Amino acid sequence: PNPGVGSVSSANYSVDTRPADTTGPTTATIALANSALKAGQTTTVTITFTEPVSGLDVSDFVVPNGSLSAPTANADRTVWTSTFTPTLNTNDATNTIELKLTGVTDDIPNPGVGSVSSANYSVDTRPADTTG
Structure with a gap:
């Protein structure tokens, strides 16, 4: 018998x-960049996920006393930003933005589960009293 010579490798x-x-x-x-909104103000809302997501849009949010612009994502799709515009002629000290995670998916794609809320924000967009 002859002994083997050299070696071989498998494919990667x-x-x-x-x-x-x-x-x-x-x-x-x-x-929210500003949590105490007055008349004429808007603020940036930043939504940060622990993994990349797709499908986030304004219909995924419950926004009392205001509205959000369409959210835009960073390149990694982990940080999304939107502009919050408060409703005019409103005075409410207790508000939170709720995000229903069921509207987003990860890259597998698995649908989101549950919901999350922002910290409290206040809205006072009543016109200034200019009468004497």
Whole structure:
């Protein structure tokens, strides 16, 4: 018998032993740049996710005493921004923006689960009293 000479290699292969991602986004933070809005003001709202998401739009939000512009994403799709415009002639000290995560998906794509809310913000957009 003749002994073998040299060596051989298999084709490239990969190993991924991480558990499968079976859940969608379950957490996000919502921050308003200004939490005390007066007449004529708007503020930037920043929504930060723990993983890239798709499908976020204004219909995913519950926005008392105001409205949001269409959210836009950063390149990673983890940070989205929108402009909050308060409703005119309103005075309400207790408001939160709610995001229903079921409207977004991660890259698998798994749908989001649950909802998150911003910290409290106040709106006082009543006209200034200019009478003496």
